Amino acid sequence: MKFRCVMIDAGPMREFSNIVATISKLSKECVLRVTAEQLYFIVCDENNGPTPPVLWCEIPQALFFSEYQMVGLDDEHKDIYLEVISVNLAKSLVTLKSAKSLKMKLTKKQCPCITLEIESPSATSQQMRHVTHDIPVIVIPRMRWSEFNEPKIPYPDISIELPPLKQLRTTIDRMRAMASEVVIRASAEGRLTLQIRTDMAKVSTRFKGLTVEAFGGPIEHSDSETETQINEDMSRICTCRVDAKKFSLFLSADQIAHNRTVCSVVHKKLVILCLQTQENVKIQCFISGIVY
Template identity: 45%
Template sequence: MKFRAKMIDVGCLNHFTRVVNTIAKLTKSCVLRLTADNLYFVLSGKVASGGVSMWCELLQVNFFDEYQLEGVSAEANEICLEVSPENLSRALKTAQNAKSVKVKLTKKHCPCLTLAAELPSLSSISRAVTHDIPVDVIPRRLWHDFKEPSMPDFDVSIYLPPLKTIKNVVDRMKNLSHYLVMEANLNGEMNLKIETDLVSVTTHFKDLGNPPWGDDASQSRDPEEMAYARVDIRKLQQFLIGQQVNPSKAMCNIVHKKILHLILLHEDVSLQYFIPAVA
């Protein structure tokens, strides 16, 4: 197995750093899946047992000026690594104004992602900072756990209002309850609701629009009928706190009483986040 890549463009480096910072806010550990064309950050929580799951996809050519990969074999040309995104985020912070950043899979005291940043210097002597980030190589027999999640059969799909607006609402609501109900219909309406024995609070959003997935299943659904999911408010807040991707589109698919499926799309990044509903 071999992996090495290089970033020279400062804009690409900063964008990659923002993506990693977002992932670091969502999970302490995840799988970095490397293929010839893409990088994936994967959190494979078992939604059925109350865990969140995440799938973040990056097109490598939009970030790296050089990219070389030799996977575990010719027919399985990819590498899966368990990594701490927080460690990767810290390493990237020291490289913000770097002339170039090289990332390489190395073998030190253990397998590592070695990140070497060439920093600007006022003299002719170059300055470099190197970080060795420990990783665990995931054997091929476990790869099936880290494939792209299938799109759930949702009841309603809706475009989200600005994430900052949702975050402000959720931040206020979290002081009132541990759980939040997100509901939406096919008329572009969405509500965020808190209901307890002492208080009931609802924030209404209208004219958001519904994504055209080309699925006929929802055509027979009453446009006024709400689908909803009641979720742990901390899991939703964690998702909103970490966002630095600045998506061009943000959507939410609701599987009635089962799953909240959040999707952020940027021109070269897509992030999916699954939050299980609670009774």
């Protein structure tokens, strides 16, 4: 197996650093899948053994790297799967935002490593500074590759654009201080409501005028739910209760320059959050619904 790539453009280097930093906040460990066309960062639920990924990130290599070479396991299995400590990778890429170039390759030191060679201007002279980071990785055997396939999800009942992520993150972080779970309610009329409930109070924040990309209603609700929302047509509203911390962690992606973020809801079962950039980077986060 061989892997080597070079990055020389400031914009892609800055975005690559931000992407890895965001992933490191979601999970200490991730899987880096290397293919001829794309790099994938994959995060699985750490507590439940082999499960479908909870985060799926696609980076098209042609738009980020000036040089890109890889040779897979064999002619039939052409990909490379590596387990990496995402926190270590993120720390090593901090200086990338002011770097002139990055070379990244798979090497064999005392163990398999992702070696980063970063060239940066010196702060004290006109010479360039060269820094090398060796990040240990674990090569994932072929028998485990199926654990890291793209999740197969049911068709969402509604897909609605999200308001600005910074604004949304501020709201969620305030709610997290009061409750560990948040109810996400999306309507076919373009409203997104975030609601928490405690023993002392019920708090709701509503965003209006959002674009609804798809709606597969009508939606069935129990009689008790219909009674509490008597002024709204509940058949056009999807809801899902999720972990507030997981939702907030995805919103830390606000540091990545993006042009589109969408929230898709499978009624009471699943929330899919998707961020896309102008460079066709796609980050999807899958948050399972909490059912009582």
